[in-house]
Amino acid sequence: xxxxxxxxxxxxxxxxxxxxxxxxxxxxxxxxxxxxxxxxxxxxxxxxxxxxxxxxxxxxxxxxxxxxxxxxxxxxxxxxxxxxxxxxxxxxxxxxxxxxxxxxxxxxxxxxxxxxxxxxxxxxxxxxxxxxxxxxxxxxxxxxxxxxxxxxxxxxxxxxxxxxxxxxxxxxxxxxxxxxxxxxxxxxxxxxxxxxxxxxxxxxxxxxxxxxxxxxxxxxxxxxxxxxxxxxxxxxxxxxxxxxxxxxxxxxxxxxxxxxxxxxxxxxxxxxxxxxxxxxxxxxxxxxxxxxxxxxxxxxxxxxxxxxxxxxxxxxxxxxxxxxxxxxxxxxxxxxxxxxxxxxxxxxxxxxxxxxxxxxxxxxxxxxxxxxxxxxxxxxxxxxxxxxxxxxxxxxxxxxxxxxxxxxxxxxxxxxxxxxxxxxxxxxxxxxxxxxxxxxxxxxxxxxxxxxxxxxxxxxxxxxxxxxxxxxxxxxxxxxxxxxxxxxxxxxxxxxxxxxxxxxxxxxxxxxxxxxxxxxxxxxxxxxxxxxxxxxxxxxxxxxxxxxxxxxxxxxxxxxxxxxxxxxxxxxxxxxxxxxxxxxxxxxxxxxxxxxxxxxxxxxx
Amino acid sequence: xxxxxxxxxxxxxxxxxxxxxxxxxxxxxxxxxxxxxxxxxxxxxxxxx
Numbered sequence: 072x073x074x075x076x077x078x079x080x081x082x083x084x085x086x087x088x089x090x091x092x093x094x095x096x097x098x099x100x101x102x103x104x105x106x107x108x109x110x111x112x113x114x115x116x117x118x119x120x121x122x123x124x125x126x127x128x129x130x131x132x133x134x135x136x137x138x139x140x141x142x143x144x145x146x147x148x149x150x151x152x153x154x155x156x157x158x159x160x161x162x163x164x165x166x167x168x169x170x171x172x173x174x175x176x177x178x179x180x181x182x183x184x185x186x187x188x189x190x191x192x193x194x195x196x197x198x199x200x201x202x203x204x205x206x207x208x209x210x211x212x213x214x215x216x217x218x219x220x221x222x223x224x225x226x227x228x229x230x231x232x233x234x235x236x237x238x239x240x241x242x243x244x245x246x247x248x249x250x251x252x253x254x255x256x257x258x259x260x261x262x263x264x265x266x267x268x269x270x271x272x273x274x275x276x277x278x279x280x281x282x283x284x285x286x287x288x289x290x291x292x293x294x295x296x297x298x299x300x301x302x303x304x305x306x307x308x309x310x311x312x313x314x315x316x317x318x319x320x321x322x323x324x325x326x327x328x329x330x331x332x333x334x335x336x337x338x339x340x341x342x343x344x345x346x347x348x349x350x351x352x353x354x355x356x357x358x359x360x361x362x363x364x365x366x367x368x369x370x371x372x373x374x375x376x377x378x379x380x381x382x383x384x385x386x387x388x389x390x391x392x393x394x395x396x397x398x399x400x401x402x403x404x405x406x407x408x409x410x411x412x413x414x415x416x417x418x419x420x421x422x423x424x425x426x427x428x429x430x431x432x433x434x435x436x437x438x439x440x441x442x443x444x445x446x447x448x449x450x451x452x453x454x455x456x457x458x459x460x461x462x463x464x465x466x467x468x469x470x471x472x473x474x475x476x477x478x479x480x481x482x483x484x485x486x487x488x489x490x491x492x493x494x495x496x497x498x499x500x501x502x503x504x505x506x507x508x509x510x511x512x513x514x515x516x517x518x519x520x521x522x523x524x525x526x527x528x529x530x531x532x533x534x535x536x537x538x539x540x541x542x543x544x545x546x547x548x549x550x551x552x553x554x555x556x557x558x559x560x561x562x563x564x565x566x567x568x569x570x571x572x573x574x575x576x577x578x579x580x581x582x583x584x585x586x587x588x589x590x591x592x593x594x595x596x597x598x599x600x601x602x603x604x605x606x607x608x609x610x611x612x613x614x615x616x617x618x619x620x621x622x623x624x625x626x627x628x629x630x631x632x633x634x635x636x637x638x639x640x641x642x643x644x645x646x647x648x649x650x651x652x653x654x655x656x657x658x659x660x661x662x663x664x665x666x667x668x669x670x671x672x673x674x675x676x
Numbered sequence: 677x678x679x680x681x682x683x684x685x686x687x688x689x690x691x692x693x694x695x696x697x698x699x700x701x702x703x704x705x706x707x708x709x710x711x712x713x714x715x716x717x718x719x720x721x722x723x724x725x
Contacts, residue, residue: 141686148698166702177678 072431073130075117076423077180078137078205078415080172082108082271085416085500086116087448088124089423092433094213096123097448097500099416102645108272109642112183113419119450121187128190134180135426137418138202140173142229146251150321158322198430200422202228203386204243206410209421210383211238212428212435213442214408220377222369225386225414226256226271233369233386237377241428241435246376252321253313255365256388258303261318262358264326266351267341277355278391279534280347282599283581284356290349294357297335303361309368347533352581359393366394370403380405385421389413389559390502392603396561399553411446411557412501420500445556445611446505449498452647457494457664460647464655467673471666474614475621481663482621485513485631489660490527492636494650495614499643503558504635505605506539506615508643508650510659512594512632514538519594519632520585526658530639533581537603538595539633541619545606548630558605558633564596594632605633 076087079100087097096119101107103115121128147165151158172179181192200208206223221236221243232254235247260270263277284291305311317332319325333339338350366388373382382404384395390413399407410417420443427433461468471477481491493509504510510527512519514536524532537558538548545551549562568591573579576587590596607616623629636650637643638657644650647664654662655674662669687693 141682144699145686145690145692145695148695148702152698163705166705170702174683175679177682 072132072427072433073124073126074423074426075120075131075134076137076205076419076421076426077113077117077134078418078422079112080110080176081415082110083414083416084110084113084116085412085419086113086120087419087423087500088120088126089420089427090124090126092212092424092427092435094420094424094442094444094448096120096450097412097420098450098498099500099642101642102449102498105642105649107640107642112179114183114186117184118187123450128184128187129194131195133196133198133426133430134184135198135200135422136176136180137200137205137415137422139199139229140176142201144169144174146227146230150252154322161322161324164324198422198426200425201231202418203231203234203248204245204425205418205421206385206413207234207236207238207243207245207383207421208425208428209412209417210385210389210408210410211236211243212424213410213420214381214383215437215439215441216381216383216406216408217437218379219381219383219406219408220373220379220404221383221385222373222389223384223386224255224366224369224388226260227251227254232256235369235373235376237379238383241433243425243429247310247372249310252315252318253311255311255362256386257318257320257326258313259358259362259388259391261320261326262354265329265332265340266355267343267345267347269343270326274387275390276531276534278359278393279597280352280355281359281393282356282597282601283352283533283584285353285577286356286360287577288353291353291356294336294354295360298357298361301335305361305365305368307368308372309365309370311365347581349580362388362391363394363397366391367397367401370398370401374403381408382406383408383410385410385413385417387414392559392561393601395559396601399560407553408441409557409559411443411503411559413559414502416501443500443557446499446501446503447497447507447612448500449507450645451497454665454667457647457667460651461664461667461669464651465675466651466669467675468667468669471668474617474666477663477666477668478614478618478621480668481511481618481661482625484661485511485622486625488513488516488519490523490658492650492654492659492662492664493615494636494644494647494662494664498645501557503605504633504643505556505558506607506612506633508636508645510632510634510636511539511618512634513626514592514595514630514632515626515628517588517593523594523632523634528634528637528639529657533585535597535603536595536632536634537605538592538630539605539607539615539619540630541616542606542608544629545604549602549604551604551606554606554608555604556606556608556611558603561601561603563600564590564592564602568592569600591628592630595630
């Protein structure tokens with residue numbers, strides 16, 4: 072049975088193909104169109120998934136959309152109705168979009184699919200899966216558990232913004248939900264907006280900014296108290312109510328009432344790209360701490376009402392790896408599985424799996440491993456395509472038949488502080504580069520964070536990088552007892568790698584903190600000594616695993632920076648030509664595509 | 677039309693008949709906007725979609 076899942080028309084459109092319950096392929100549209108978080112109908116991603124599965128559109132048993140547009144319309148209309156006459160501008164702006172696209176979704180999907188060769192649009196069976204069920208299914212069905220509590224938290228789907236379910240076998244039973252307008256995702260996005268980052272895209276920047284705040288400062292304590300007193304009431308079971316007089320997202324064109332927030336916190340909204348001050352850091356830290364407290368309470372409730380000791384997490388808030396790390400610390404659950412594409416892109420996978428198990432009533436046998444195949448679900452391009460790209464660009468390269476010789480060269484280059492573009496095999500699905508479309512560098516170089524941020528990624532200097540190590544070293548470096556294959560857990564670096572911090576470190580400003588060499592691996596250690604860890608196994612990515620072995624034999628340490636192969640505001644590279652273009656237009660030193668190696672200094676000017 | 681049938685079934689299932697006048701208004705507004713030649717720009721706020 073072949074099922075195609077689609078998420079689109081909100082942000083980060085994606086497609087996923089499953090065959091008899093196995094995820095064959097999944098990809099995000101942005102990677103093909105090169106438009107970051109592209110929300111357009113994912114025609115390129117669908118074509119790519121069908122190609123990877125050797126499937127023609129006519130062979131599909133169903134096409135499943137990841138939410139229910141009419142239910143969403145109901146919520147939107149009721150929200151406007153509740154606010155009449157306020158919100159008329161927002162209403163007039165948004166409704167034509169609804170009429171043209173979302174209310175006619177069946178027609179839109181059929182017409183778009185008809186562009187695919189061999190597709191008869193009349194024969195397509197279209198299904199629609201509720202948004203939070205798509206998230207829950209993406210985590211539970213992909214997990215290795217027969218039974219699990221499922222917690223989904225995001226901005227909003229149809230009505231639900233948070234849900235707790237119990238998954239058993241092929242069944243998912245929804246037990247509790249929190250409904251719009253009370254939303255943890257929207258609360259976090261409101262702070263993202265107020266701190267000058269882009270809503271729906273800059274939330275991870277806010278999370279990265281939080282550790283620059285000072286938990287001992289009066290300002291942080293005041294911000295946290297104000298959030299808890301004025302913006303949100305949190306109950307013991309983790310449910311919450313947002314005080315709507317401070318928010319404007321229900322019927323306005325902004326997330327918050329800026330004047331009220333300014334009066335509350337004592338400073339205006341930061342304009343994008345302006346300098347980041349201490350108050351922004353403390354506010355980011357305050358909302359991060361509040362978020363963590365709520366997530367932990369919700370996780371405890373999920374444990375209590377399901378009685379299950381496995382937890383599956385999905386929804387955009389599940390990408391908050393700091394909060395995820397806190398759940399792990401509580402030891403509430405024996406096992407934790409986080410869907411690597413926890414945001415809306417992963418909804419495509421969830422919708423397809425939900426249709427397979429719930430609509431078509433197909434049995435489920437949990438495997439000892441997760442179904443996401445280490446997120447390597449995107450297209451691969453083969454060595455001939457790489458050669459062709461390089462020939463077209465008149466590049467100078469060397470091909471290595473002996474992989475060990477290649478790895479030895481790459482490891483030596485990394486040791487010499489070279490920055491390496493690493494393009495291998497199938498592209499990752501989800502927001503993280505996990506060793507297929509990565510930039511690798513030496514984590515022990517104190518200058519590497521600045522160099523990568525400013526010369527390669529062209530992004531804010533405060534943002535940390537993530538380390539990758541072999542699973543065998545997860546305990547030694549991070550005290551991790553479970554794998555973290557998807558870079559979704561934050562851990563403190565083990566204390567033996569810390570360097571002595573100056574007195575008054577906590578009170579230092581952002582730039583001063585950043586300049587302090589905090590550990591033996593300063594480029595991947597955030598200012599609070601935390602790291603967003605990726606572990607690799609021999610089975611998951613042999614080439615990267617071997618590279619870490621060879622690097623360790625040269626340097627004594629098997630830890631590298633692994634950051635996504637892209638520049639700021641661009642999607643991660645997909646095709647060889649994208650990788651080559653990124654390599655040439657940044658200050659990257661070396662590019663490894665399959666077994667072909669290019670050095671920047673050898674390339675024609 | 678498939679859409680009208682789905683809408684009818686939806687309203688029947690959810691018993692939200694009071695939404696019908698609102699939906700008619702939306703249709704009219706959309707026709708006006710389209711006839712007026714304005715572009716249907718999507719607002720950037722999260723909750724609408």
